[in-house]
Amino acid sequence: MTLDSRFVPGDIEPQLYAGWENAGSFACHPDSNAPPFTIMIPPPNVTGSLHMGHALTFTVQDVLVRWRRMQGRDALWQPGTDHAGIATQMVVERLLDAEGKDRRSIGRDAFVDRVWQWKAASGGTITTQLRRLGASLDWPRERFTMDDGLSAAVKETFVKLFDEGLIYRDRRLVNWDPKLQTAISDLEVENRELKGSLWHIRYPIEADPAKFIIVATTRPETMLGDTAIAVHPDHPTLSALIGKRAILPLVGRSIPIVGDAYADPLKGTGAVKITPAHDFNDFEVGRRHDLAMPSVLDRQANVTLAEIEPLLQSRPGVADPGFVRTLAGQSRFAARAAIVAELDRLDLLDKIEPHTNQVPHGDRGGVPVEPLLTTQWYCNAEALAKPAIEAVESGKTVFVPKQWENTFFAWMRGIQPWCISRQLWWGHRIPAWYGPDGTVFVAKDEAAAATQARDHYGRDEAITQDEDVLDTWFSSGLWPFSTLGWPDRTKELERYYPGDVLVTGFDIIFFWVARMMMLGLHMMGDVPFRTIYIHGLVRDERGQKMSKSRGNVIDPLDLIDSYGADALRFTICALTGPGRDVKLSASRVESYRGFVTKLWNAARFCELNGVRPAPGFDPSTARLALSRWLLVEANTAVTEATAALDAYRFDDYAAAGYRFVWNTFCDWFLEFAKPLLAPTADPADAAEIRAVAAHVLGLILRLLHPAIPFVTEELWDRFGYGEACSLIRAAWPDPSPVRDAAEARGELDWVVRLIGLVRSVRTEMNVPPSKPSPLLLQGASAEMLGRVDRWHEAIRRLARASDVRLLTGEVPKGSAQAVLDEITVVLPLQDLIDISAERNRLLKDRDRLTGDASKLRQKLANADFVNRAPEPVVTENRERLEGMVLEIARLQAALDRLG
Numbered sequence: 001m002t003l004d005s006r007f008v009p010g011d012i013e014p015q016l017y018a019g020w021e022n023a024g025s026f027a028c029h030p031d032s033n034a035p036p037f038t039i040m041i042p043p044p045n046v047t048g049s050l051h052m053g054h055a056l057t058f059t060v061q062d063v064l065v066r067w068r069r070m071q072g073r074d075a076l077w078q079p080g081t082d083h084a085g086i087a088t089q090m091v092v093e094r095l096l097d098a099e100g101k102d103r104r105s106i107g108r109d110a111f112v113d114r115v116w117q118w119k120a121a122s123g124g125t126i127t128t129q130l131r132r133l134g135a136s137l138d139w140p141r142e143r144f145t146m147d148d149g150l151s152a153a154v155k156e157t158f159v160k161l162f163d164e165g166l167i168y169r170d171r172r173l174v175n176w177d178p179k180l181q182t183a184i185s186d187l188e189v190e191n192r193e194l195k196g197s198l199w200h201i202r203y204p205i206e207a208d209p210a211k212f213i214i215v216a217t218t219r220p221e222t223m224l225g226d227t228a229i230a231v232h233p234d235h236p237t238l239s240a241l242i243g244k245r246a247i248l249p250l251v252g253r254s255i256p257i258v259g260d261a262y263a264d265p266l267k268g269t270g271a272v273k274i275t276p277a278h279d280f281n282d283f284e285v286g287r288r289h290d291l292a293m294p295s296v297l298d299r300q301a302n303v304t305l306a307e308i309e310p311l312l313q314s315r316p317g318v319a320d321p322g323f324v325r326t327l328a329g330q331s332r333f334a335a336r337a338a339i340v341a342e343l344d345r346l347d348l349l350d351k352i353e354p355h356t357n358q359v360p361h362g363d364r365g366g367v368p369v370e371p372l373l374t375t376q377w378y379c380n381a382e383a384l385a386k387p388a389i390e391a392v393e394s395g396k397t398v399f400v401p402k403q404w405e406n407t408f409f410a411w412m413r414g415i416q417p418w419c420i421s422r423q424l425w426w427g428h429r430i431p432a433w434y435g436p437d438g439t440v441f442v443a444k445d446e447a448a449a450a451t452q453a454r455d456h457y458g459r460d461e462a463i464t465q466d467e468d469v470l471d472t473w474f475s476s477g478l479w480p481f482s483t484l485g486w487p488d489r490t491k492e493l494e495r496y497y498p499g500d501v502l503v504t505g506f507d508i509i510f511f512w513v514a515r516m517m518m519l520g521l522h523m524m525g526d527v528p529f530r531t532i533y534i535h536g537l538v539r540d541e542r543g544q545k546m547s548k549s550r551g552n553v554i555d556p557l558d559l560i561d562s563y564g565a566d567a568l569r570f571t572i573c574a575l576t577g578p579g580r581d582v583k584l585s586a587s588r589v590e591s592y593r594g595f596v597t598k599l600w601n602a603a604r605f606c607e608l609n610g611v612r613p614a615p616g617f618d619p620s621t622a623r624l625a626l627s628r629w630l631l632v633e634a635n636t637a638v639t640e641a642t643a644a645l646d647a648y649r650f651d652d653y654a655a656a657g658y659r660f661v662w663n664t665f666c667d668w669f670l671e672f673a674k675p676l677l678a679p680t681a682d683p684a685d686a687a688e689i690r691a692v693a694a695h696v697l698g699l700i701l702r703l704l705h706p707a708i709p710f711v712t713e714e715l716w717d718r719f720g721y722g723e724a725c726s727l728i729r730a731a732w733p734d735p736s737p738v739r740d741a742a743e744a745r746g747e748l749d750w751v752v753r754l755i756g757l758v759r760s761v762r763t764e765m766n767v768p769p770s771k772p773s774p775l776l777l778q779g780a781s782a783e784m785l786g787r788v789d790r791w792h793e794a795i796r797r798l799a800r801a802s803d804v805r806l807l808t809g810e811v812p813k814g815s816a817q818a819v820l821d822e823i824t825v826v827l828p829l830q831d832l833i834d835i836s837a838e839r840n841r842l843l844k845d846r847d848r849l850t851g852d853a854s855k856l857r858q859k860l861a862n863a864d865f866v867n868r869a870p871e872p873v874v875t876e877n878r879e880r881l882e883g884m885v886l887e888i889a890r891l892q893a894a895l896d897r898l899g
Contacts, residue, residue, distance in 0.1 A: 003607055003718060007600035009564025013710045017131055019725040020713075026136040028076035030491050037073035038499035039065055040480050040529070041137065042512065043145065045084035046119055047091050050129035052538040052546065053505065055556040056582060058135050059572045060535060060650060061503045065136055066706040067645050070732035076496050077136065078483050080143035081126065083119075085427040085472045086180060086188065086364055092118050092426070108425050115426050119144075129557060134565045134709050136728065143483045145475040146428070153482035154428045154475050155444045157523060162432075162442040166380045166522075167420070169440070173283045174419050176372035178301035179365035182423035183376060185471060187511045189369055191358040198355035199340060200269060202348045203229060204318055206245040206254050213238065213246055213257065214350050216268035218357055219278070220343070221336040224251055224308055224324065225296035228274040230285055233259035238270050249348045250339065252319030253311045258289050277373040293373055301370045303327045303335045317346060332370070377421035377430060377468065384518035385412045391517065397527045400648050401578040404506060404534045411510040418515075420471045427469030434464050477515030480528035499529040506534050533648050536581035543583055543872030559589050566708035567593035573654040573707045595658060596711050599700070602666045603715045606693050609677045613698060613721050614691035619736040624685060625790075626672050627692040628744035633664045634696050635735035641703055642732070657704050665696065668752055672794050694719075699733045750784075751791045754820055758799040758827065761816050764894035766841075767832050772800045776807035776815075776826040784823055816897040839898055846891040853884040 020026060028036075039061050044054060065077045089103075092115045096102055103111040130137065143150060161167040174183040199220050202212035213229060226248050231238040242259040262285050263272045276286030276293040286293055294307035305312075305328050312321035323342055327335045343349040360369040389412050391397050392405055399405045421430060433441045433449040439456060441463060443449040453463050475482070484493040498520070504513060513532060520528035539545055540552040547553065559568045563586075571592045575582045619631050637660035644652035675681060676689045698721050701712040705727055716727035738744070758775060767773060775795070777788065788795065788804060795804050807826055811817065814830030829835065856877060859865055866874055 003600070003604040003715075005604070007564075007597060007711060007714075009566065009710060010561070012714050013132070013134070013565055016710055016713050016725065017134065020136065020728055021131075021139065023725050025725060025728045026077070026138050027140070028138055028496070029074050030495050032074040034072055034074040036495050036500075037065070037068040037075045038078070038496040038529075039076070039501055039503065040078045040483065040499050041080060042502075042504050042508075043080045043082040043143075043476060043479060044126045045087055046081040046123040046126070046144070047084050047087045048081075048126045050126060050133065050556055052554055052556055052584065054126075054130075055133060055568060056535060056538050056572055056576065057503055057505065058130060058133055059569045060533070060576060062133075062135050062569075062709075063573060063650065063653075063706040064501065064503070064645070066709060066728065067732065069136075069729060070702065070705065072731070074495075076141075076492075077138055078141060078143070078496075079127070079130075079137035079139055080145070080479070080483060081123065082472060082476055083144065083146040083427065085422055085424050085469060086182065086184070088115060088119070089424055089426040090180070090364060103425060111425050132557065132560055132565060134569065136709075141483075145472070145479070149485065150475060150478070150482045151428060152444075153478050153486055154470065155431045156487045157478060157519065158431055158470070158474075159442055159444055160523070161379065166383060167442075168378055168380070169375055170378050170417065171373060171375045172378070172417065172419070173277070173280050173371045173373055174376055175360070175362075176299065176301075176370045176374070177362040177365040177367070178299065178370055179367045180362060181299060183372075183374065183419055183421065184362055184369070185419075185473065185511065187508065188363050189360045190363045192361050193356060194359045195354065195356050196359075198268070198353040199343075200350035200352070201249065201273075201343060202350050203246040203249060203273075205241070206247055209247065209318070212350075213241060213271050214269045215271045215273045216353075217273055218355060219275075219336070220339045221303070221332045222275045222278040222296060223248070223273060223339065224303070224305075224327070225275045225277050225294050226251075226255055226273045227276060227286065227291040227293065228255050228289060229257045230260040230263040230272045230274050231257065231270060232261060232263045232265040235263070235265045235270050238265075247315060247318055249343060249346065250319050250324055251308060251311060252313030252315040252321070256289075256291075258285075260285050260288065278371050280371055283371075283373075295373050297332055297370060297372070299372065299374075301332045301368075303330050303332070318348070376419050377432075377466075377470075379418040379420050379474075381415045381418040381518065384522055385415045385514070387521045388412060388514060388517035391521060391527050397517065397529060398531055400531060400533045403579065404509065404532070407506065408509055408514065412514060415514075418471075420474050421466075421468040422471055423467075424469050427472065428475055430466040430468050430470060432466040434466070435461050473511055473515050476512060477519045478523070480516055480520055481524050486524070497524060497528070498526050501531040501533055502529040503533045503535065505537065507537075509534070535576060536579065538582045538584050539872075541583050541585035541588070543581070543875060544870075554584060554586065559586060562586070563589045563593040564596065564710070566596050566711050569709075570595060570654060570707050573650045574658070575651065577651040578648065595662065596708060598662055598666055599704070599708075600711060600715070602661070602670060603697060603719070605670060606697055607719070609690070611690045611693045611697065613694045613719060617691045617695050619692070619695060620739060622688060622692055622738065624676075624688055624692075625744045625747055626669070626676070627688055628738050628741060629748035630664070630669045630692060630696055631736060631738045632741045632745045633660060634699055634733075635738065636660075637664075638699070638703060638733045638735050645706075654707060657700075657707065661700055661704070665700065668748075669693075669696075671798055672748075672791075675793060701727060702730050702733050705730075747787055747790075750787055750821075751795065754825070755795060755799045757818050757820055757825055758801065761818050761825070761827055761894075761897060762800065764842075764890070764897070765816055765827075765829055765833055765838055767829065769800060771832050772802040773827050773829060773832055775799060775801035775804045776812075776828070777805070778807040778811070778824040778826055780806060780823045784821075818897055835898065839895065842891050842895050842898075846888055846895065849884050849888050849891070853881060853888065856881045856884065 065075050069075045093103055158167060175189050177184050196218055198216050198218055200214050200216045202214055205211045215229060229246055233239055241257045244257050245254045246257055248255050262281060274282045274285050276283045276291055277295040296303060296308060298304040312324055313319055314321055327338060362369050392408060431442060431444060435453050441449040441452040443452060449463055453461050480499055481493060481497050484490060484496055486493055516528045544552060556568060567589050571589045622628050622631060637656050640656035641653050644656060673689050676685050701716045705712040713727045717724050722730060792804055811826055812828040814835045816827045816829055818825045860877055
């Protein structure tokens with residue numbers, strides 16, 4: 001069947017993917033003798049839909065998996081989704097709200113049932129979209145972080161860590177979302193820059209109430225819970241107050257003035273109010289100085305006086321318990337306004353300064369987060385972190401790029417206790433039960449907990465399960481082994497753990513990568529993966545982060561609809577280099593669609609010229625210089641592509657394939673081959689060229705398949721290189737022996753460079769393509785003339801030369817000259833262009849660009865501009881200057897050629 005004149009991705013992608021999936025092409029084979037290769041998918045949220053970050057990370061993973069399959073590895077790419085506690089609960093709560101219900105009105109069991117119903121109906125969106133991207137995941141092995149097997153793994157881990165003293169309950173500060181009514185992780189907190197005020201408040205010195213210590217704060221509403229004032233021990237004036245006491249305005253109680261390095265002598269007034277129950281830094285100061293920690297805001301972020309009511313004292317002009325009691329139940333912001341007004345009335349407000357600061361907000365609730373002192377479940381992350389740190393230090397696990405190790409170490413060496421409990425209903429319910437006196441019993445199920453309670457009390461007692469669920473990161477931290485059947489010792493666990501590589505973004509190194517490292521080492525005794533490849537972010541074409549507010553979000557599904565999955569995937573590969581963000585635009589994808597089209601058209605040209613796979617063809621028998629040159633270049637492409645993938649250089653892999661296909665195969669080989677494929681050509685030469693073309697086209701399809709699987713599989717099937725949908729498991733190409741390789745490469749490379757040089761000169765001089773020019777060679781050796789003679793027709797045709805000959809005598813007037821090795825290439829242009837006009841044009845363009853470049857250099861030399869302008873703007877200006885410098889050099893070279 002003849003290939004269509006156009007490649008239409010939407011017509012073939014769904015059928016090809018279904019063919020792969022139905023044939024089991026993505027499956028691993030646990031009983032195989034092939035060496036295993038394992039990648040664990042970073043499980044997307046069950047609520048999610050495909051975004052550009054997904055497109056990047058899953059394309060990179062798929063390239064690696066397809067490549068390793070073709071190398072003969074038994075590849076497992078483990079699929080699955082995360083239950084996404086808060087996100088999923090919010091989705092279902094919104095559905096209930098539309099029905100006029102809420103979760104509390106229907107009860108916990110009914111609510112959890114509704115979530116499961118929603119998951120069954122709508123939770124497969126992201127996996128369907130991953131199929132559109134071409135992701136070759138082993139779908140029958142798909143897992144969910146709330147399925148029965150993973151739930152068993154969670155309980156096993158929790159009980160073991162509790163029994164070892166590594167999980168415990170404690171009263172500490174957490175990020176509290178007053179809207180969602182739960183503790184949240186740092187990853188679920190986003191800082192927003194807000195304009196506010198810095199209030200300077202006078203705290204009277206207890207021994208001398210006429211004197212004050214002034215404290216600056218952005219949160220006067222929390223001052224009701226102050227238990228100290230801190231100053232730096234080396235402060236030149238305030239250090240004299242250390243050991244004295246101050247009166248807390250409004251509340252009236254006496255609080256100590258302590259010396260602590262946390263107080264920055266150069267910031268604010270040099271004195272810091274310490275509210276341990278409502279600030280993370282203050283909490284640590286409070287622990288160091290054994291301070292009381294009364295809470296003055298409740299879980300709704302309203303004022304509560306329960307813990308400070310006994311401490312209220314009446315002090316004329318300083319404190320009035322009656323006023324403080326009016327604050328009870330007020331929101332934090334209403335209380336702030338009332339407190340500021342009362343301080344002003346009492347003349348205890350020294351001054352107010354405008355102040356811009358970063359205010360933490362819950363990324364889903366959308367309201368300011370409140371540091372809140374609550375009793376939660378914690379994991380001793382410090383103890384678990386030590387083996388993980390050692391594993392990276394020793395090289396058992398390596399980061400690519402290596403500099404991300406520093407980020408990992410910085411987080412892990414300063415790690416705090418991990419709050420693992422959440423006040424939600426959707427998630428892994430904590431396997432802990434409480435007796436009537438509060439004694440806790442941790443077990444895998446209620447029956448085991450009841451047995452513990454019976455042993456403890458000496459009789460049966462009613463026990464109640466903890467209402468909280470576990471942090472989502474707890475279950476996803478077990479992902480590398482729980483998905484393989486642990487705690488059972490399955491053959492999959494023995495074969496595929498530890499994994500080979502983890503592909504993820506830098507933003508979850510601490511939240512997910514570190515937790516997998518800690519839990520994997522502790523529970524399995526080995527690291528969960530040998531390599532961690534960290535990719536950058538997908539940004540817009542100007543380098544700005546994509547966001548809805550900026551209006552620069554690009555939907556990968558729209559790009560797939562417009563240009564095909566292959567074009568998007570190849571674009572991602574081409575732009576993904578170590579330590580570099582991806583600057584993406586629809587125009588870039590459209591451009592690389594041209595590459596997919598180029599490959600299709602080249603294959604169609606081959607088909608129309610009788611190119612078919614030649615069974616038994618041996619590349620080492622090729623005798624024609626053109627054949628051997630192409631095979632040598634193919635070997636180079638294979639070597640470069642393989643080395644690039646080994647080094648996780650996806651940009652270099654794409655570049656190697658692009659150069660070979662577009663430049664070597666299409667622009668040169670097929671053009672050189674046209675006369676040899678003509679009806680008048682020597683039959684033996686034509687047969688060899690067809691066999692070589694078929695061999696190399698098959699190699700190209702294998703080489704590019706990991707990046708552009710759809711078009712390559714379609715061409716593989718249509719040309720009959722194998723059975724339908726078989727390219728996915730075809731062998732990755734290896735370099736093949738080529739006789740007299742250096743000779744063939746030397747000759748064809750020289751011809752290519754000669755034609756390329758002539759084309760470049762003609763373009764620089766604005767010679768119309770329709771006007772051929774003589775091509776004269778001065779100083780050519782006999783060897784060079786021999787090459788010209790052998791390739792005369794190709795040089796004449798491809799260089800648009802009316803004649804190709806040795807120059808004898810003087811260089812004709814009005815000629816452009818260029819040097820190629822030891823020869824001078826002369827193009828007489830007197831009768832083709834206006835030489836004087838071209839010289840003036842080149843001079844004008846060069847001088848204009850030189851002036852523009854000078855202005856841009858001055859701009860970039862201005863430290864004020866560089867420091868104030870956004871980084872993408874500075875980078876864009878630097879790139880523009882580099883382009884100008886190159887263009888000025890090109891224009892000068894063209895002027896030099898005119899003499």
